[in-house]
Amino acid sequence: MIVEKIFNKWILVFLFLIPVLGFIFEEPYYITLTTKVVILGIAGIGLNLALGYCGLISFGHAAFFGLGGYVTGILSFHALNSELIFSWPFVTSGSSEMLLIWPIVILSSAFLALIIGLLSLRTTGVYFIMITLAFAQMLYFFAISWPNYGGEDGLSIYMRNSLPIINTMDPLTFYFICLCWLLIVIFISAKLINSSFGMAFQAIKQNEERVKSVGIETFKVKLLVFVISGTITGLAGSLYTDLNRFISPSVLNWQMSGEIMVFVILGGIARLYGPLVGAAFFIVLEQTLGGYTENWQFWLGLILILEILYVRTGILSLFEKKLKYEK
Amino acid sequence: MSSILFFEQLLNGIQFGTMLFLMSAGLTLIFGVMGLINLAHGSFYMIGAFSAALIAGLTGSFWLALLASLSGAAIAGVLIEILIIRRLYRRDHLDQVLATFALILLLSEGVRWCFGAFPLYLDIPKNLNGTLLILDDIIYSKYRLFIIFMGLLIATGLYILITKTRLGVRIRAGQNDRQMISALGVDISKLYTIVFALGASLAGLAGAMIGAIQSVEVGMGEPILILAFVVIVIGGIGSIKGALIGSILVGVTDTIGRIFLPELLKIFMEPASATSVGSSIGSMLIYILMALILIIKPSGLFGKT
Numbered sequence: 001m002i003v004e005k006i007f008n009k010w011i012l013v014f015l016f017l018i019p020v021l022g023f024i025f026e027e028p029y030y031i032t033l034t035t036k037v038v039i040l041g042i043a044g045i046g047l048n049l050a051l052g053y054c055g056l057i058s059f060g061h062a063a064f065f066g067l068g069g070y071v072t073g074i075l076s077f078h079a080l081n082s083e084l085i086f087s088w089p090f091v092t093s094g095s096s097e098m099l100l101i102w103p104i105v106i107l108s109s110a111f112l113a114l115i116i117g118l119l120s121l122r123t124t125g126v127y128f129i130m131i132t133l134a135f136a137q138m139l140y141f142f143a144i145s146w147p148n149y150g151g152e153d154g155l156s157i158y159m160r161n162s163l164p165i166i167n168t169m170d171p172l173t174f175y176f177i178c179l180c181w182l183l184i185v186i187f188i189s190a191k192l193i194n195s196s197f198g199m200a201f202q203a204i205k206q207n208e209e210r211v212k213s214v215g216i217e218t219f220k221v222k223l224l225v226f227v228i229s230g231t232i233t234g235l236a237g238s239l240y241t242d243l244n245r246f247i248s249p250s251v252l253n254w255q256m257s258g259e260i261m262v263f264v265i266l267g268g269i270a271r272l273y274g275p276l277v278g279a280a281f282f283i284v285l286e287q288t289l290g291g292y293t294e295n296w297q298f299w300l301g302l303i304l305i306l307e308i309l310y311v312r313t314g315i316l317s318l319f320e321k322k323l324k325y326e327k
Numbered sequence: 328m329s330s331i332l333f334f335e336q337l338l339n340g341i342q343f344g345t346m347l348f349l350m351s352a353g354l355t356l357i358f359g360v361m362g363l364i365n366l367a368h369g370s371f372y373m374i375g376a377f378s379a380a381l382i383a384g385l386t387g388s389f390w391l392a393l394l395a396s397l398s399g400a401a402i403a404g405v406l407i408e409i410l411i412i413r414r415l416y417r418r419d420h421l422d423q424v425l426a427t428f429a430l431i432l433l434l435s436e437g438v439r440w441c442f443g444a445f446p447l448y449l450d451i452p453k454n455l456n457g458t459l460l461i462l463d464d465i466i467y468s469k470y471r472l473f474i475i476f477m478g479l480l481i482a483t484g485l486y487i488l489i490t491k492t493r494l495g496v497r498i499r500a501g502q503n504d505r506q507m508i509s510a511l512g513v514d515i516s517k518l519y520t521i522v523f524a525l526g527a528s529l530a531g532l533a534g535a536m537i538g539a540i541q542s543v544e545v546g547m548g549e550p551i552l553i554l555a556f557v558v559i560v561i562g563g564i565g566s567i568k569g570a571l572i573g574s575i576l577v578g579v580t581d582t583i584g585r586i587f588l589p590e591l592l593k594i595f596m597e598p599a600s601a602t603s604v605g606s607s608i609g610s611m612l613i614y615i616l617m618a619l620i621l622i623i624k625p626s627g628l629f630g631k632t
Contacts, residue, residue, distance in 0.1 A: 057421055119618060123625040126364060126420060130560040131621050134614045137553060141610040147603055254553060258366075258428045265425050295440050301433030308426045309414055 004316055008273045015182075019175045031171040032243070033287065037280045038178045039239045042185050044263035044275025046232030049189060051261070052270035053198070054225045055205035060116070060132030061260050063139050064230040066252030067112050068105045068237025073247035074149055075101050076157045096161045098168070098177075101238060109234025110227050117226035121219060133254055140252040154248025161242055168242070178239050182276070185232055190272060192228070201225045202270075233260070266307065268314020277315050334465055336586050337579065342471045344578025345478025349533035350555035351562070351570040352485060353526025359565030360501040360522050361416050366427035367407070368530055368555065369548025370434040375400040375531020376538035376547060377438055380447040389452040393535055400531020404524040412523060413516065431549070439545045446544035449535065474536050481529065482571055489567060498522060502565060554581075557617050563630025572628065577613050584612040 015038065022030035043065055050056040078085050078094025085092045095101060120131045149155045160168050168174050192198045200221050203211045212218050241247045250256070259282070260275075267278030285303065289296030311317070354368050378399025383392035411430065415423050455470045489495040497518055500508040509515040534548065541547070558577050562569025589605030596604065608615075620628065 051421070057424070059424065119622055123621055126358070126564055127560060127621060127625060127627070129364070129420065129424065130556055131618060133553070134557065134560075134617045134621075138611045138614040138618075141614070142607050145603075145607040145610050255549075258424075261421075262425060262428065265421065269421075295436045297432045298436035298440065301429040301431070301436065304429035305411060305426055305433065308422055308429065309411070312422075 004271070007316070011273055011276065015179060019172055023172050028171050031175050033283065035171070035175045035178050035243055037276070037283050038175070038182050039236050039243060040260070040263060040279040040283070041276035042178075042182055042239070043233045043236035043260050044267070044279055045182075045185050045189055045272075046229050046234075046236065047260050048229075048264045048269065048271075048275050049192070049232070050226050050229035051264055052274070053193060053205065054201040054222060056121075056222060056226060056229075057129050058132040058226070058229070059129045059254070059257050059261070060134070060136035061230070061233050062252050062254065062256035063116065063132075063136035064109045064113060064234040065237035065240070065256060065260065066136075066139060066143065066247075066249070068109050068234035069241040069247045069251050070143065070149070070155075070237075071105050071108050071234075072101050072161065072238040072241040073155045073157055075104065076159070076161050077149065077155055080158065096159065098161045098163050098242070101161055102235065105234055105238040106231055109237075110231045112234075113227040113230025114223070116230070117223045121222050121226065133257065136252060136254060136257055140249055140254070143249040143252050150248070152249060154246060154250075156246050157241070158245065160245055174243070178243075181235065181239065185235075186272060189232075193272070197221070197224075262304065266304070266314060268316040271314065271316045274314055274316050281315060331465055332586075333583075335467065336582050338467055338471065338475070340579035340582035341575060342475050342478075342578070343582055344575040345475050345482075346533045346537055347551070347554055347558050347578055348478055348482060348571055348574035349529045350551055351558040351574055352482075352567055353529045354555050355559040355562070355565055355567060355570045356498070356522055357526045358559070360498055361519050363412065363416060364420055364423045364427065365412070365526075366424060366552065367430040367434060368526070369552030370431055371400045371404060371527040371530040372534035372537075372548035372551060373435070373438060373545065374403045374534070375528075376449070376534035376543040377442055377447070378531065379535035379538060380449050380543045381442075383449055384447075389450070389539075392449065393532065396531045396535030397528045400534070401524045401528035403531075404527025405520055407527075408520050408523040413519070416519070435545050442545075444545065446542035447538075449539040449543055451539050470540070477532075477536065481532075485567060494521070554613070557613055560627055561617050561620050563627030565631065566627075566629040569627060569629035577616070580616055581613050585609040588612070 015034065019031040019034045022028065022034070043061070046064070047058065047061045050058055074085065075094045076096045079096040080094070082093070085094060116132065116135045120128055120135070123131055143149075144152050160174065162168055163177070166173055166177075168177065193202070200211060200216050200218075204218050204221060208218050211221075237251065240251070263275045263278035263282060265278065266281055267274030267276065285300060286296065289299050293299070307314075350368065350372060353371075354365060357363050357365050357368075375396035379392035379396040382395035383389060386392075407430070411426065415426055418426075451470045455473050457469055458466045459469050459472060461467055487495075489498060497508065497513055500513075501515070501518060501522075505515065508518075530548075533551075534543075537551075538547070554577060558573040559570055560573075561576065562571070562573030585606065586609075588609040589602045592601035592605045624630075
């Protein structure tokens with residue numbers, strides 16, 4: 001574990017260094033790439049709480065990622081053409097202030113996660129995997145066929161949303177905003193995992209019946225984990241829209257859910273920095289393979305399969321010093 | 328319009344449903360017997376369609392192409408089962424989902440590598456081209472009727488296979504108690520390979536038959552894979568009967584919903600907004616159906632609790 005902790009510190013050092021170097025050598029591409037890693041890492045950390053620590057295999061986290069993205073896109077779309085979003089029951093206009101968008105994103109993803117969680121958590125096992133997938137697909141098809149916000153073509157926002165004083169259009173500044181969110185999310189997750197609530201949801205992963213028999217209402221615990229998990233992923237979606245200044249239904253697609261899951265597993269499930277490492281590995285692999293061959297997905301698939309068949313516990317486990325009595 | 332259009336759409340829905348059945352029968356068997364969630368099942372649909380297009384291009388015969396789709400997908404199924412899938416049976420669902428997700432990337436890209444990115448076309452044979460008059464005033468495509476017929480034929484064949492043959496007995500025994508039948512001397516890993524190849528070849532046949540109406544292209548399997556999952560979850564995972572009823576239910580609901588929901592909404596909404604709201608809800612309808620069924624019966628219509 002000690003080696004892993006040192007490695008985690010190094011990750012943070014790298015996250016500071018790479019974009020700064022990119023800035024000095026005037027390679028803004030690397031800043032954008034690292035921003036993408038950080039944002040997808042946040043999405044993965046969100047999923048990891050439910051999937052890694054509580055054993056809730058959600059195949060529908062794209063729903064929260066996409067909802068966060070669309071809420072951000074729609075708010076700033078309306079701010080730009082100064083139309084009202086709706087005038088009943090109360091007058092609502094758009095906004096391009098991140099300080100206003102973030103709370104709205106957080107509330108709406110939490111609300112969606114509450115509804116999906118209430119319905120899906122009645123099922124377990126494969127049925128849970130499939131019902132979460134179904135909810136995400138519902139939103140996906142809704143986004144495709146709803147013409148007001150671009151439908152299948154997606155929605156462009158021409159200006160990145162803004163913060164007071166700071167210029168968010170500058171790539172490095174925007175990167176540090178995302179990095180701040182990453183640190184906040186890691187901090188919150190670490191606190192949660194080590195709290196008594198965290199003990200409860202990690203115990204549920206091991207044996208739900210026993211946790212019940214101690215007198216803990218496991219349904220409520222699972223629901224709360226699911227809501228927190230979905231909210232964090234929703235926030236990542238909001239940042240992702242601001243990064244690309246574009247949102248399309250493809251972020252709601254089941255392949256997005258699959259990719260977020262891949263980040264978690266590649267890095268190593270139930271490890272705090274796992275999804276971040278997984279996302280970084282995935283994106284670096286995508287970029288390097290994409291440079292060599294058109295058919296990079298073939299090799300990506302092959303590497304993923306080999307990882308699952310032979311490494312099994314994720315990249316971070318390679319940095320874990322094993323105790324003697326462990327297998 | 329109404330009654331003729333309705334009947335036509337009903338037939339379209341049933342035709343769609345029978346194709347979904349070919350996909351979901353394999354999926355549900357593989358899950359029931361081996362306990363494997365196979366996201367790569369859609370890839371066999373694609374492989375079947377490409378094998379058919381290849382053979383049809385070489386020989387010009389549609390029937391040989393159908394045969395090629397069955398055998399091409401079955402061969403791919405056997406190879407993949409032996410090389411990769413076999414190692415996943417004892418893993419948890421998470422590893423299975425991930426590994427088969429990676430397999431989709433690998434197979435889709437592999438096929439694109441071999442055949443290029445452009446869609447291929449598969450022609451309907453001459454004697455199935457054109458339409459047929461049913462019940463005096465309904466004109467319907469012969470080929471689509473042929474698809475329904477094939478679907479029913481295969482459903483019957485599967486029923487006989489599962490209930491009347493020795494292999495069927497073993498498959499059912501495998502669903503109930505894996506350890507017991509391997510203790511009784513059945514070569515379980517061979518049985519698994521056979522079931523996997525059977526599922527793959529049914530998916531391949533579906534791919535070839537649909538490939539003749541639509542185009543044969545990389546990524547054609549994934550949309551129908553998700554629908555097949557909806558079907559087996561509605562029907563209850565592991566149940567072939569559930570897969571049949573679920574397929575028809577999903578096929579008909581989807582087709583009828585998309586056409587008639589906008590019409591229905593026009594009664595009490597403005598036409599423009601009725602069309603947009605109706606088509607949005609129409610495309611979400613089967614997922615709403617699935618969520619409703621799971622909320623009422625958490626293990627599907629015919630699932631074991």
